[in-house]
Amino acid sequence: MTKSLLLLPGDGIGPEVIGEVKRLIAALALDIAVEEALFGGASIDATGLPITDETVARALAVDAVLMGAVGGPKWADQAFGKRPEAGLLRLRADMGVYANLRPARCFSALADASNLKREFVEGLDILFVRELVGGVYFGTPRGIEDIGGGERRGINTQVYTSSEIRRVARTAFELARQRSNRVCSAEKSNVMEAGLLWKEEVTALHKAEYADVELSHMLADNMAMQLVKNPKQFDVILTDNLFGDILSDEAAMLTGSLGMLPSAAISEAGKPALYEPIHGSAPDIAGLGVANPCAAVLSFAMALRFSLGDAAAADRVEAAVDKALTAGARTPDIGGTLSTEGMGAAIIAAL
């Protein structure tokens, strides 16, 4: 049966990088039903909402959703619930995609594009498993309140339940078994109750069902440092929503650029998954036609493999990115002069 893909280009460089995915889909002549909807600021401008009920319903009805990015200065003064980013949080929550897989792999052609020396990043292959629908981005109470005397208080709540921790930890252990069989779990169990619960639940699940997997724990601040000191010590990194967001952006620079890192957000088998480059809408370069489309293209490859039933096409796309980079194709963020379209064309030429 023909598989279906919903594209949500979004804002800023989102439509630019998703444009290269569209060209790629046409070049591959894939048997996929592709549809598209407004998302983020583009949806606010058209409907007043960062995502409509109709778009959420469409996302739940397809096999895979691929988004570009949302947000930008134009919508930064909106109330929190009405911002583009709130649309993304709602989409993730409504799709229930609790496990966000963010592979940080360094293509050998890019080992010199990282700020770290080649020996530290060449062959790097880390898989972040980030909890995506809980934690401080979703916890209540939240808000900004007047507390008198000209003072205000900003509140966000870090909250996790045992089952929320266990289900994402299970994903990390299962994926580790298909790789180097090592999981390092990051939290702040020294100062946060939610971090202590995280560590206890991960440890208990490991003991009960995954004793064959090597498990270690690391405080998240130390991990931020270790990722720069000796990044190749890590295989699978399991962490919560906030720390995963920050640490994966850090790891992106080990691979050369934020424009290189794809992601897949998944839940149970058979349910639609959400694919997205890990970068944002990059207002500083939006409209210039220089954004790196590799993260979006590699996210599409993950969609082909995990949701669209075409692992062969996924292999082809990933090999084409590798080949294009090896031949010297580069956008400015990785030391070249190609435009977004030029990079997309180089990938298509390498198919």
Ligand SMILES: NC(=O)C1=CN([C@@H]2O[C@H](COP(=O)(O)OP(=O)(O)OC[C@H]3O[C@@H](n4cnc5c(N)ncnc54)[C@H](O)[C@@H]3O)[C@@H](O)[C@H]2O)C=CC1
């Ligand atoms: N998933 C999403 O839709 C996300 C949205 N955002 C939103 O994006 C907006 C901008 O946030 P920033 O903090 O600036 O983060 P950002 O990820 O958009 O950009 C950070 C830096 O990386 C560069 N960069 C990002 N992607 C790139 C690419 N593909 N090629 C070349 N360079 C790239 C940008 O030019 C910028 O200098 C905000 O409104 C933020 O909330 C941020 C992160 C994720």
Ligand SMILES: CC(C)CC(=O)C(=O)O
């Ligand atoms: C809701 C997003 C804007 C947060 C983020 O930066 C991310 O998920 O990578």
Ligand SMILES: [Mg+2]
């Ligand atoms: Mg982020």
